[in-house]
Amino acid sequence: MVMNAPQRYDEYYFDEVDGFRLVWQPFSVVGLVVLNPESAFLFDLVDGNKSFTEILGLCQKNDKAITQKTVMRILRDLESAQIIYWKQPRRVKIDVQHPKTLGIWMHTTNQCNLRCEYCYIHKTTANMNLERGKQILSKILVNAKEHQFEIVKFKYSGGEVLLRFDEAMELVRFGKDKSQEIGIESQHVFLTNAVLMTLKKAKAIKEAGVRVMVSLDGPEVYHDQVRVFPSGKGSFQYVWRGITYLQLAQVPFNVSITVTEKNVDGIPELVQRLLEEKIPFVFNFFRENCEAGSDLMTVNEHLVSKMKEVYNIIEDNLPPYSMISGLLDRVSFGFPHLNACGVGRNYLVINQKGDLASCQLEINRKIGSIDDSDPIQAMIDGNFMRPKGLTVDQKKPCNVCLWRYVCGGGCPLLTNSIKGRYDLSSPYCEVYRALIPDLLRLEAKRLIRYKF
Structure with a gap:
């Protein structure tokens, strides 16, 4: 990795929707991000090995009119959207904050x-x-x-x-x-x-x-x-x-x-x-x-x-x-x-x-x-789940699934009722995995249609 080079997170889901790029990062509190072609091109250049100067040069080679200020603004927007980072990844401490x-x-x-x-x-x-x-x-x-x-x-x-x-x-x-x-x-x-x-x-x-x-x-x-x-x-x-x-x-x-x-x-x-x-x-x-x-x-x-x-x-x-x-x-x-x-x-x-x-x-x-x-x-x-305090990160194969932090492993009572244990994936797991990408596409289309 190059010092002071923008970097990517470990996990993403990507899709192309109506000429735009859908990007979803599971630890992001921002949620789904839709990139226009210019931002998507710049995002593709981010790999942790290219310095800002190198990225700027490649952007200007692709578009001579683009300025240093514009490239920096887009990179900052990508950082705010929590799909790239500069020094330390912004990983939300899931469920650590006291619920309101x-x-x-x-x-x-x-x-x-x-x-x-x-x-x-x-x-x-x-x-x-x-x-x-x-x-x-x-x-x-x-x-x-x-x-x-x-x-x-x-x-x-x-x-x-x-x-x-x-x-x-x-x-x-x-x-x-x-x-x-x-x-x-x-x-x-x-x-x-x-x-x-x-x-x-x-x-x-x-x-x-x-x-x-x-x-x-x-x-x-x-x-x-x-x-x-x-x-x-x-x-x-x-x-x-x-x-x-x-x-x-x-x-x-x-x-x-x-x-x-x-x-x-x-x-x-x-x-x-x-x-x-x-x-x-x-x-x-x-x-x-x-x-x-x-x-x-x-x-x-x-x-x-x-x-x-x-x-x-x-x-x-x-x-x-x-x-x-x-x-x-x-x-x-x-x-x-x-x-x-x-x-x-x-x-x-x-x-x-x-x-x-x-x-x-x-x-x-x-x-x-x-x-x-x-x-x-x-x-x-009185939490009935066993082991007590069980989370989706302790369920198998949920703990390696990209979608684990949006489904949370599904209803624990249903899982225990059907499978006899709480620490396994939901009986609806196949449904979630099949349909979550469709939901993201649907939301991306809404954002595009209403000019996000």
Whole structure:
């Protein structure tokens, strides 16, 4: 290596997209970078052996009009994008920084008006009463402040949260007042099937500053195979009516799509409609659980084929905003990470009684109580992964995969359920590896189209 010569990092992913160069470096906090031909030419000259003077000479040989100032500016831009470095590589210390946001899954009720085939909740009449809910909110907000979290994001779920609408709205009001009193930010989200949504409820939700996530799993013929009433009747028309009310009230919401073998063929058609309606959406892949029906796991090849169809539809209807971190189950490009979720670190499930769990799929596996002196410490100590503290760098063959810091190794519970161990790659590993390059191309095309 030549002293003071710009150098490359060890790992990259490259692609050519519409005359531009896509560059992605797994340790970068900047994320995907798109280079125009001039910048790509200069990037190709960087090898750790050429001094700046040599690089300048080669650039001027290629383009006599280019100046020293321009070459230095481009090199500095490449350095800022974290795809080259001068003296020491800028390697982010992944997951070392304390997370700012604590996620709380508020399980408000075991009751539900639907009987979705993949649901993990055993339906009973048990509810979270209002006073217990307020105790939970108050305790968590104080405890989060003690643990130096800046934001607490409460997700109200069930069962069906709209069955407890008045109580949930009162908890939101209480939580907002309490967080202001304590000096910590709180955010509130309702996770709902939207069947019971009315325009009056939607307007109240809008006024309260609550976001909404609606479960919708396909066009009618597919959705109604998995999301049904106790009678067996499909729920699609009722869900879409609820979505219409949310639109009319201008409530910020998105759609959560759970992909199973029963609805995967209908996902492209659903995505087309959501894009036309300008409704944002995210994908979740089915996870086995003891309450779910059988034969819901998709065959990986089938899943990849249908998701590629989805990405082609999105490419033809690209929105100006980024969708990249919601289009592939546990894959997120927001920041390099060692785990697929916040289990044991910044995510906690609280059931209707105030019992603590690490994950909603493990809601009956108690790790503590809201009455404990330090529920967040119980969250940390109750991490179910074995060995405790397991990260993607300790999984095989994840530890040598280029994509390990965007998928985090996938859902650990699913891996253990299917493979009997936590320290192996996800059952969806082949899907991630096949589709992540397509996601990067999609994001590059968006950046190019909207002039990044």
